[in-house]
Amino acid sequence: MRREPSAALARTGVVFQQPTLDLDLTVEQNLYYQAALHGIARSVAAPRIAAELDRIGLGERRHDRARALSGGQRRRVELARALLHDPVLLLLDEPTVGLDIESRQLLLDHVRALCKERRLAVLWATHLIDEATDESTVIVLHRGVVEAQGRVSEVVADTGQKTLRGAFDALVAGKGSIR
């Protein structure tokens, strides 16, 4: 990333914790803008935008202003936007913060489906521990230190706990609470 930022960024999709859609523009205009920032021609971007919007179930709202969308819908548009340039790595920084239960589940399911369909690696940063399933690979970070790394089942077994939640508590116990 530091040595060749341009090449690295060209293959990385990012969804930020903070909402970053331009609320005054329509859904479609937001996506075209992103495509342009990656140097993608409009003719190439058009079918991709249509496909990504259909996939997240917002195809019919493409001409609506981003402001008119709910929080969960905006998030999904941001996900679609991060995928426009066909990245191999997708970074999501606490993407479910502030979302209702349904939107959160939708987003999780959607990203899991993406991982299966495409050759796509996902780094999902979260503090909502239940978002990691047993098959996920996790890195437990606490105050910038990697406390554990591996499949969820392994991490749980290594700490002698039953759940990831318990494992997390055990790992960070006595290491300075963030609460």
Added chain:
Amino acid sequence: MTAAQYVRCLSGIVRREALRWLQQRGRFLSALVRPLVWLAIFAAGFHFVLGVSIIPPYETYIPYEVYIAPGLVAMIQLFNGMQSSLSMVYDREMGSMKTLLVSPMPRWYLLVCKLLAGTAVSIVQAYVFLVIAWFWEIEPPLWGYLAVFPALVLSGLMLGALGLVLSSFIRQLENFAGVMNFVIFPMFFASSALYPLWRVKESSLTLYWICQVNPFSHATELIRFALYLKFDAVSAAIVTGYALAFTLLAVYGYDPGRGLIARRDAG
């Protein structure tokens, strides 16, 4: 990155800027109404107070309205430059600038695109104003409308770059009102926009030199001369110089390696 990708990136940024401008009706209207208020009220009020003698580029006695029109065109560009820098500060606070920062394009190029986009918007505004001003009997020669285009590009770039420099050094949106007061008004008043500089010289030599150093004076003069099919080489050179200096300073201010932005975001 290929040349075609650079071009697409530029057109995407210009398109976004234009869309935002069109969709924010209030901004469009206020940008247009502001100079017209000056023209309709201020110029009318001073119509007989200030007699303007024959000075280049004019060849006859001119009414005061005609004298201040080029300054008002420059003012449109000044406001536009400040407004687009305001939107940079806003984008940074709201997070939408992050979209820009994860683009694979080099940072300096994105900044230049932004600058060109803002300049394009300001030129459209300037022409709309000039068309309306025509009904106020501000009627420069027809070719003047064409000749003024390069002048508008230069002054638009200079004032836009100045806005970018300011935005890179401003931390919060709240500080912006101060900039309006301390940048826009002094620049506008201490310039040749409202009164010819020989008159200023008669009353205060210090002020005269302040006006001479003020880049806004030269943007105004460049536009004034171009509009009447004359070329003011000194102003052109000075505006170009300022434009380059401001652009370099803005690129420096937004360079992540120098840590100006990083430090700002952390603080």
